[in-house]
Amino acid sequence: MGRIEYKQYDRFLLAVDCIIFGFDGSGLKALLVKRGLEPEAGKWSLMGGFAQQNESIDDAAARILLNLTGLDKIYMEQLYCFGDLDRDPGGRVVSIAYFALIKIDASDNDKLEEHQAKWIDLKKLPPLVFDHKRMIKLAKERLQQKVSNHPVGFELLPNKFTLQQLQALYEAIFERSFDKRNFTRKILSLGILQRLDEKEKASSKKGAFYYVFDKKKYKQLESEGIQMI
Amino acid sequence: MGRIEYKQYDRFLLAVDCIIFGFDGSGLKALLVKRGLEPEAGKWSLMGGFAQQNESIDDAAARILLNLTGLDKIYMEQLYCFGDLDRDPGGRVVSIAYFALIKIDASDNDKLEEHQAKWIDLKKLPPLVFDHKRMIKLAKERLQQKVSNHPVGFELLPNKFTLQQLQALYEAIFERSFDKRNFTRKILSLGILQRLDEKEKASSKKGAFYYVFDKKKYKQLESEGIQMI
DNA sequence: TAGATTAAATGTTGATAATACACTTAAATT
DNA sequence: AATTTAAGTGTATTATCAACATTTAATCTA
Secondary structure (H helix, E strand, C coil): CCCCCCCCCCEEEEEEEEEEEEECCCCEEEEEEECCCCCCCCCEEEEEEECCCCCCHHHHHHHHHHHHHCCCCCEEEEEEEECCCCCCCCCCEEEEEEEEECCCCCCCHHHHHHCCCEEEEHHHCCCCCCCHHHHHHHHHHHHHHHHHHCHHHHHHCCCEEEHHHHHHHHHHHHCCCCCHHHHHHHHHHCCCEEEEEEEECCCCCCCEEEEEECHHHHHHHHCCCCCCC | CCCCCCCCCCEEEEEEEEEEEEECCCCEEEEEEECCCCCCCCCEEEEEEECCCCCCHHHHHHHHHHHHHCCCCCEEEEEEEECCCCCCCCCCEEEEEEEEECCCCCCCHHHHHHCCCEEEEHHHCCCCCCCHHHHHHHHHHHHHHHHHHCHHHHHHCCCEEEHHHHHHHHHHHHCCCCCHHHHHHHHHHCCCEEEEEEEECCCCCCCEEEEEECHHHHHHHHCCCCCCC
């Protein structure tokens, strides 16, 4: 056997682009960078890079995310492969997009500055290079679908969070409001949240209980499928 | 500008593999071929091929499907990009999988024979090359998701079909049975089926009415989203 | 320390959708 | 005319979703 076949076929540059989502309590944000490479250097862009022969595509995505944020073991999912002929004016590049969910204040600020990266509200996106706006749009739709059936929203929140923070997150993701009573009832009925004896006191006198996500309980439900919203 | 950048990065072979679904009235089938290329030549495989520089990835998928079946303008959707290091023992090949839905008796039989292609029931899959079984598994899950929210199941049926054929299709896709009364009521309530004045008489004395899918009515509903099942 | 303030926490009702379940009907065959 | 075959159809129950406002805990202040 061995790697001797396929000599005569065309070869492609493979880019990996990352849609990195974060949540700051109000709006849903994407982490964007100033592109460092010609063409279009200096313009707003998703964080990306070229895949290498010695790594899987998943590993390339993880490498690129680590490179920007200093984070590993992050929730990441392949989104789509963009393969139009003219999507990159710099050459024929097929791009595989991934989306990641991170806690917005967890990343390494020095690294962010290195890449001139900024968290930008999805509702206020600047012009972006290539087809990156389309990628973000698709990623947001996929995120909506995902959080409907899987409790991945927790990846965007601090380890302990209040029900109002959770609701604000869902409202940001779906760009609609939810009834507080119905939302609370539904989320708690899943049995995957654990209430702590500790309260968040900054934003009210009464204080709101913190909750944590109970991974054990979720694992039990995961196989059956779960209806979050 | 121009295509002068990116010289120093690694380049990849890009394969496109097609999961082609069909339905023969009982089981859900996939169209498999005997692989023509080393390594693993002669083994069962999805239909695939290498992408070319002068075509988009979508076009490559359409070309490969046309090449096998003689069909174009087929329902096709990108499934996933498989990029593990060792997925193909013949070399580093990244594969972009597409799934297609076709009417099982519409394809060109000469072409099928050329590729030694066969429709094989998903429940009786033979060993397949590389990661093709995983691809089919993922495609089936995606198909289930898809037909839940979009009336693409019609792509797998003849232009006119009975309610029982439609139900049998859904039962094959979901590997479960549905209550005939509930199923009929739900499907008809969507208002996207038109009953013809013609009956299918082969399988019963009373005969079952033929229906056609009403694309106009569906277009109206499409934006709102539609709950098929 | 009593009253005011702030946001958190909580229940009920009506509407809609999902499920479970079995008999009647149309048309051909004998 | 009686039989056969699968098609076609209705209802009652349960579960889920959606709409809606008051009470409570804790702090602040006069």
